[in-house]
Amino acid sequence: MTQELAPRLDPKAIEGPRYAAWQEGGYFGVSPTAVTEDGREPYVIVIPPPNVTAALHMGHGLNNTVQDVLIRWRRMQGRATLWVPGTDHAGIATQNVVERQLAAAGCHRDDLGREKFVERVWDFVGKTGGTILEQLKAIGASCDWDRTRFTLDEELARAVREVFVSLYERELIYRGEYIINWCPRCLTALSNEEAEGHETAGHLWHLRYPLAESAYEGAAAAAAAGAEAIGQLPDGRWYLTVSTTRPETMLGDTGVAVYPGDDRYKPLVGADVYVPLTGRTIPIVADRHVDPEFGSGMVKVTPAHDKNDFEIAGRTGLELLDVMTPEAAMNDAVPEAFRGLDRFEARKAVLKALEDEGLLAGTEDHTHSVPHCYRCDTIVEPRLSEQWFVRMKPLAEPALAASKDGTINFTPPHWKKVYEHWMENIQDWCISRQLWWGHRIPVWYCPCGEIIVDREDPTACPSCGSGELKQDEDVLDTWFSSQLWPFSVFGWPEQTDDLAAFYPGHTLVTAPEILFFWVARMIMMGYEFQGEAPFTEVYLHGTVRDIQGRKMSKSLGNGIDPLGVVEAYGADAMRFTIISQCAIGTDISLDHEDVESSFANGRNFANKIWNAGRFALMSIGDDPVQPVDALRDSLLAEDRWILSRLARAAEESTSQLERFRLHEVAEGLYHFFWDEICAWYLELVKGRLGPDADPASREAARSTLVAVLDGAFRLLHPIVPFVTAELWSKLPWPEGSERPEDLIIAPWPSDLDGWIDEGAEADLGAFQNLVVEVRRLRKEYGIGEGQRIGIHLTGGSNGFIEAMQAQGPALEQLARVNALEPSAGSGVGGNAILSNGAELFIPLEGVIDLEQERTRLRGEIDKVAGVLTGAQKRLQNEKFVSNAPAEVVAKARENAAQLEQQKAKLEEKLAGLGE
RNA sequence: GGGCGCUUAGCUCAGCUUGGUUAGAGCACCUGCCUUACAAGCAGGGGGUCGCAGGUUCGAGUCCUGCAGCGCCCA
Numbered sequence: 001m002t003q004e005l006a007p008r009l010d011p012k013a014i015e016g017p018r019y020a021a022w023q024e025g026g027y028f029g030v031s032p033t034a035v036t037e038d039g040r041e042p043y044v045i046v047i048p049p050p051n052v053t054a055a056l057h058m059g060h061g062l063n064n065t066v067q068d069v070l071i072r073w074r075r076m077q078g079r080a081t082l083w084v085p086g087t088d089h090a091g092i093a094t095q096n097v098v099e100r101q102l103a104a105a106g107c108h109r110d111d112l113g114r115e116k117f118v119e120r121v122w123d124f125v126g127k128t129g130g131t132i133l134e135q136l137k138a139i140g141a142s143c144d145w146d147r148t149r150f151t152l153d154e155e156l157a158r159a160v161r162e163v164f165v166s167l168y169e170r171e172l173i174y175r176g177e178y179i180i181n182w183c184p185r186c187l188t189a190l191s192n193e194e195a196e197g198h199e200t201a202g203h204l205w206h207l208r209y210p211l212a213e214s215a216y217e218g219a220a221a222a223a224a225a226g227a228e229a230i231g232q233l234p235d236g237r238w239y240l241t242v243s244t245t246r247p248e249t250m251l252g253d254t255g256v257a258v259y260p261g262d263d264r265y266k267p268l269v270g271a272d273v274y275v276p277l278t279g280r281t282i283p284i285v286a287d288r289h290v291d292p293e294f295g296s297g298m299v300k301v302t303p304a305h306d307k308n309d310f311e312i313a314g315r316t317g318l319e320l321l322d323v324m325t326p327e328a329a330m331n332d333a334v335p336e337a338f339r340g341l342d343r344f345e346a347r348k349a350v351l352k353a354l355e356d357e358g359l360l361a362g363t364e365d366h367t368h369s370v371p372h373c374y375r376c377d378t379i380v381e382p383r384l385s386e387q388w389f390v391r392m393k394p395l396a397e398p399a400l401a402a403s404k405d406g407t408i409n410f411t412p413p414h415w416k417k418v419y420e421h422w423m424e425n426i427q428d429w430c431i432s433r434q435l436w437w438g439h440r441i442p443v444w445y446c447p448c449g450e451i452i453v454d455r456e457d458p459t460a461c462p463s464c465g466s467g468e469l470k471q472d473e474d475v476l477d478t479w480f481s482s483q484l485w486p487f488s489v490f491g492w493p494e495q496t497d498d499l500a501a502f503y504p505g506h507t508l509v510t511a512p513e514i515l516f517f518w519v520a521r522m523i524m525m526g527y528e529f530q531g532e533a534p535f536t537e538v539y540l541h542g543t544v545r546d547i548q549g550r551k552m553s554k555s556l557g558n559g560i561d562p563l564g565v566v567e568a569y570g571a572d573a574m575r576f577t578i579i580s581q582c583a584i585g586t587d588i589s590l591d592h593e594d595v596e597s598s599f600a601n602g603r604n605f606a607n608k609i610w611n612a613g614r615f616a617l618m619s620i621g622d623d624p625v626q627p628v629d630a631l632r633d634s635l636l637a638e639d640r641w642i643l644s645r646l647a648r649a650a651e652e653s654t655s656q657l658e659r660f661r662l663h664e665v666a667e668g669l670y671h672f673f674w675d676e677i678c679a680w681y682l683e684l685v686k687g688r689l690g691p692d693a694d695p696a697s698r699e700a701a702r703s704t705l706v707a708v709l710d711g712a713f714r715l716l717h718p719i720v721p722f723v724t725a726e727l728w729s730k731l732p733w734p735e736g737s738e739r740p741e742d743l744i745i746a747p748w749p750s751d752l753d754g755w756i757d758e759g760a761e762a763d764l765g766a767f768q769n770l771v772v773e774v775r776r777l778r779k780e781y782g783i784g785e786g787q788r789i790g791i792h793l794t795g796g797s798n799g800f801i802e803a804m805q806a807q808g809p810a811l812e813q814l815a816r817v818n819a820l821e822p823s824a825g826s827g828v829g830g831n832a833i834l835s836n837g838a839e840l841f842i843p844l845e846g847v848i849d850l851e852q853e854r855t856r857l858r859g860e861i862d863k864v865a866g867v868l869t870g871a872q873k874r875l876q877n878e879k880f881v882s883n884a885p886a887e888v889v890a891k892a893r894e895n896a897a898q899l900e901q902q903k904a905k906l907e908e909k910l911a912g913l914g915e
Numbered sequence: 916g917g918g919c920g921c922u923u924a925g926c927u928c929a930g931c932u933u934g935g936u937u938a939g940a941g942c943a944c945c946u947g948c949c950u951u952a953c954a955a956g957c958a959g960g961g962g963g964u965c966g967c968a969g970g971u972u973c974g975a976g977u978c979c980u981g982c983a984g985c986g987c988c989c990a
Contacts, residue, residue: 007953197990369990413932414919418988421918425989512988569955580941581928585920589927601941604955615952663929667940682952772959779959785948816950867937874935879973888935888974895936 005617005730009610011570014726019137027075027744029144032501034080043079044505045071046486046534047143048518049151051090052125053097056135058544058552059511061562062588065575066541066662067509068141072718073657075142076748082502083142084489085133086149089125091438091478092186092375098124098437114436121437138563140571140721142744149489151481152439159488160439160481161455163529168453172391173431175443175451179307180430182383183373184328184343188434189387190373191477192427193517195380197369204366205247205351207300208239208359209256212281215271227264229296233358240273240284241361242300245368247354248346250275251334252323255301256284257312259292276359277350278335285316304384320384328381343381388432388441388474396426398527399520408523411539411660412585415512422516431477438475445470483521486534503530507537515540539660542587558592565595569603572720577602579719580666605670606723609716612678613727616709619689620702620732627734628707634696636688637767637803638810639704640760642681645672646711647752653715654750669716677712680768681705687809706732711749763803766796769834770804774815774842777830780856781848788818789842792825796838831857831909833902839909850913857910864903871896 006013022028035042045067050060067083075081098121099109109117133148149156167173181195182188210233211219219238223230229241242256253275258265265284272281289312290299303313304322313320323333328343337353338346354360371380400423402408403416410416432441444452446461447468460467481488486505490498504526508519519538526534543551546558553559565574577599581588590598628635628643635643649672656665687693688701709731713724721744728743740746774791783789793801801822804811811817825841828850832840874880875896881889 005952008955009953197988412920418919422989515988583929586928591927597942600955604953607955608953611953611956613952618952667929671940678953679957686952775958776960779947782947785950785958813950863937870937874974877973880935881973883973884935891936899937 005610005614007611007614009570009607009723011566011572011606011722015138015140015566015571015722018722018725019140022142022742022744023145025742025744027742028083028142029146030080030082032497035501036497038080040078040080042502042506043071043074043077043081044084044502045082045507045509046084046489046505047086048508048510048514049086049088049149049482049485050132051093052087052129052132052150053090053094054132056132056139056562058560058562058588058590060132060136061139061565061574062541062544062578062582063509063511064136064141065139065578066539066582068139068721069575069579069662069718070507070509070657071142072721072744073748075744076714076717076746077750078747080501082144082147084147084149084502085136085141085143085145086147086485086489087129087132087151088478088482089150089152089438091433091435091475092188094121094125095435095437096186096375109436117436135563138566138571139574142721147489149485151478151485151488155491156481156484156488157439159484159492160476161442162493163484163525164442164476164480165453165455166529167390172394173388174391175386175388177384177386178389178430179305179310179382180385180387181371181380182326182328182385183376183378184326184381185376185378186373186435187326189383189385189430189432190380191430191479194374194477195371196374198372199367200370201365201367202245202370204243204245204364206241206243206361206363207247207250207276207354208233208241208361209276209300210274210359211238211240211268212272212274215268215273215284218267218271221267222264225264227297229265229298230268239359240268240298241296242298243295244300245366246305246343246347247350248330248338248343249302249305249323250300250350251278251330251338251346252302252305252321253282253300254303254313254321255282255316255318257287257290257299257301257316258284258297259290260286260288262286262290262292262297265298276357277338277353283318285312285318287312287316306382310384322384324381324383326383387430388443388472390429390431392426392428392524395524395528396423399423399523399533402523402527402533407536408533409537411537414585415515415538415540418512419515419520422520429477431480432472432474433477434473435475438478439481441472441474441476443472445472479517479521482518483525484529486522486526487530492529503534504532505535507539508535509539509541511543512540513543537660541582542585544588544590546590546592552590552592560590560592560595560598565599568595569599570606570722572606572723573599573602575602576605576666576670576720579662580670581663582666583663584661605674606720608674608678609720609723610727612673612682613709613713613723613730615682616705617727617730619686620705622732623702625706625732625734626699626703627737628703631700631703634700635704636697636700637760637763638681638684639700640755640757641764642676642708643704643752643755644757644760645676646708646749647755650711650715650749650752654748657718666719669712669719673712673716677708680764681708683814684807684810686813703734706734710746711752713743714746714749717743717746766800766834766836766838767804767807767810769836770838770840771811771815773832773834773840774811774817777832777840777842778816781830781844781852783844783847785816788812788816790819790821791817792821792823792839792841792843794822794824794839796834796836800836800838828853831906832860833905833909835898835902837898837901837905839905854910854913857906857913861903861906861910864899864906868896868899868903871899 034040071081071083102109181190183190216238219230232238256273268284269286271284273284274281289308301309301312301318303310303318303320321333323331325331330338330341330346332339338349341349351360373380400420403420442453444458446464446466448461448464448466450461450463452458458469461469487499487503490496490502492499522534545551562574578588652668653665685701688697713728717724725743733739793804805820825843827843828845828848829841829843830853834840871892875892
């Protein structure tokens with residue numbers, strides 16, 4: 001199997017073919033019988049379906065890499081592992097894209113009509129809709145592509161229909177006229193979650209409303225009682241003052257409200273007020289919603305254009321007066337001068353007119369949260385409208401309980417509180433959208449007034465028999481279908497084998513932004529329709545940001561194209577870089593202006609793996625390799641050491657993966673591979689792999705190397721699947737054992753405790769200590785790396801010197817030491833004390849300046865002395881000795897003793913150098 | 916207004932759940948090496964009063980309280 005491998009990893013040469021081979025091998029898919037018949041434990045993730053029109057961005061890169069790491073790990077653990085891919089029809093977003101295309105061609109959706117327009121969207125989706133899924137393949141996502149779903153598929157439409165009808169039958173869906181969030185550009189209702197509040201610098205205007213003459217007496221009394229909102233105009237009319245951030249809505253005012261217990265205004269409750277500019281009069285009412293402490297304690301009430309005002313009207317019987325068109329222009333209910341004006345034009349006009357009449361009391365700057373459409377960023381207008389709603393409180397109960405009792409876990413844990421807070425204060429969900437692209441609301445209206453909601457399309461009215469039925473024009477909120485994703489993808493409402501095998505799933509991986517949009521609703525629907533939660537672990541990863549901390553986005557132009565990264569550095573490089581930054585609860589930050597340095601770490605590591613593998617494969621050669629267990633007795637200390645380190649790396653990786661601590665997995669394996677395998681083990685065995693080496697030692701090294709690389713590739717595979725699989729496939733295989741078909745299904749390393757070897761770890765630690773000290777002294781005295789030196793070594797633990805002598809070739813390789821004398825040595829030279837107390841002396845007659853060595857030693861002594869003083873102080877503290885655990889005290893004593901010895905020996909060395 | 920989080924090296928961040936070696940990493944920086952696996956590399960090095968002020972404790976980057984600055988979510 002010896003073959004020439006390129007000295008540099010060429011990701012393009014290996015990634016495409018590897019991925020194709022995995023697909024052909026069918027490793028991504030799993031049959032339900034693996035669970036229902038073979039009894040394997042399932043592990044299921046459903047993908048957060050990206051918008052069907054989306055192009056892959058770094059956020060997807062992060063989200064899907066995390067999922068793939070978990071999926072690949074669980075697959076290797078032998079679970080019946082399934083990752084279901086798919087896309088979301090994304091109602092508003094997709095419709096907007098196609099409308100923009102139409103607009104570019106000078107056309108509007110109304111020109112086409114509903115049917116043609118929807119056809120056109122399907123056409124668009126059919127042509128470009130699969131793009132993002134193809135892109136996921138480039139980053140290595142091991143989804144079961146045969147199960148790809150789309151939220152608008154016929155099969156999923158059946159689930160939507162069943163859920164709607166079922167909830168309607170139980171009165172959990174209802175229709176009603178309420179204030180909803182309305183986007184005047186998209187011309188549709190939005191849910192509360194879809195109306196995003198942005199802090200906006202605006203104004204608070206104070207308006208004067210003249211009182212009816214009959215109220216003057218009360219006004220005078222109120223003014224006398226200290227009501228600051230009441231005053232008299234120069235012409236003697238009494239007025240009251242109200243404040244608003246949206247003056248144009250005053251045209252729709254139908255009342256003024258005060259707090260019922262507010263004594264200042266008591267005489268005025270029931271009195272009439274003129275709405276300026278309109279000639280209308282409206283009553284003053286009392287309502288508990290008004291905060292007497294806020295502003296003047298009097299508020300204008302615009303029931304058709306404000307949610308709170310709508311509620312006040314409901315309690316007090318005030319009229320509803322809608323003064324805007326769907327496009328948020330003023331309608332015919334307002335005075336002629338304002339008709340047809342856009343809301344912001346109307347605002348200016350109203351203010352001007354009020355000022356002219358002396359009714360504008362003042363203006364102040366005011367920063368407040370203004371709701372914007374989450375799709376087009378237009379300012380949302382609260383609007384009175386008839387819509388369909390889901391009654392959320394009953395649905396939320398089990399979903400809230402699941403968090404409280406720990407059935408569902410959140411990582412990081414603080415999201416638990418956020419989730420529960422939202423669930424406890426949940427509001428009804430407006431689900432109808434005035435769009436054409438989406439699941440049509442399955443409701444028909446008969447001219448006789450009958451409303452038909454059924455699982456099958458009705459042909460005639462069950463009440464009057466009329467065939468003149470008209471289906472509701474609206475579609476459902478996109479999230480209404482995506483909330484069913486964890487079971488709709490398995491064919492529910494049919495009781496399919498897939499559903500039996502793969503519901504519920506296990507882990508949900510997503511960004512916190514859609515905790516309420518999606519995660520919470522999936523949990524509610526899971527309980528409502530399957531009787532249990534759709535997953536038990538919710539892992540919320542961070543956001544991808546640029547180095548200024550701004551979220552990466554198309555509009556800011558600060559994005560990085562994951563495919564560009566894959567193209568330039570490979571999928572492994574991208575995956576490793578992302579995962580190594582993926583600490584719990586933190587965002588990922590990448591520099592879009594220096595993509596190379598952002599991904600250098602991952603690229604370099606992938607290349608390092610490649611090169612280590614390349615070297616090992618060349619060194620091991622083609623001869624048969626024995627299983628390492630068969631050679632246990634001939635293993636040398638470094639063999640036992642690296643196997644021990646492998647066992648610890650496996651244990652550590654597993655426990656960190658279980659806790660979603662992905663960055664620690666990446667970091668731990670990075671150091672295991674780079675520092676321990678490459679920097680130490682490979683260097684140590686180089687001499688043992690050559691043709692002149694002792695055969696037993698050579699076989700031990702070859703077997704160990706195969707075992708260690710096999711284990712390391714398995715551990716690294718979930719994070720960097722391509723380079724590991726490529727090298728693993730070329731690795732010689734120990735005789736007598738069966739080789740798994742592919743690394744992707746090779747068993748995850750576990751139960752390696754038998755390889756843990758504390759003695760070997762201590763021995764290698766001492767060896768490393770020696771090498772590092774020699775290197776430091778060499779550097780200190782400028783002894784070039786080409787020059788070999790002899791060293792003197794005495795003391796240390798039992799057998800230490802002999803062990804180091806046995807490492808002759810390794811010492812030469814690693815520290816350029818060609819002779820080791822087991823004596824103290826004498827004369828001019830460099831000195832060091834190892835942590836095991838051994839004394840190192842490097843004769844450097846004529847090379848070094850005595851004074852330089854004295855200064856250096858004094859520095860060393862000072863350093864050790866500083867630490868020693870701290871340690872001694874602690875031990876002298878009686879309270880420490882008596883209160884701290886015995887173990888801690890013993891350790892401190894040991895440590896202090898060691899430091900003391902080190903310091904004494906250094907001082908001795910210094911003294912030996914004379915003045 | 917309510918809730919949540921963050922502040923550790925020049926930069927980006929780990930470490931805090933469960934307090935106990937001389938606080939770590941990557942990138943950047945400085946010095947020396949093209950040593951036949953790897954210059955996308957190797958060897959060595961500099962750099963931190965862990966936001967501030969208190970408290971608990973034998974012991975605090977870690978736990979508690981307050982403050983300051985920054986950010987997110989909900990209203």
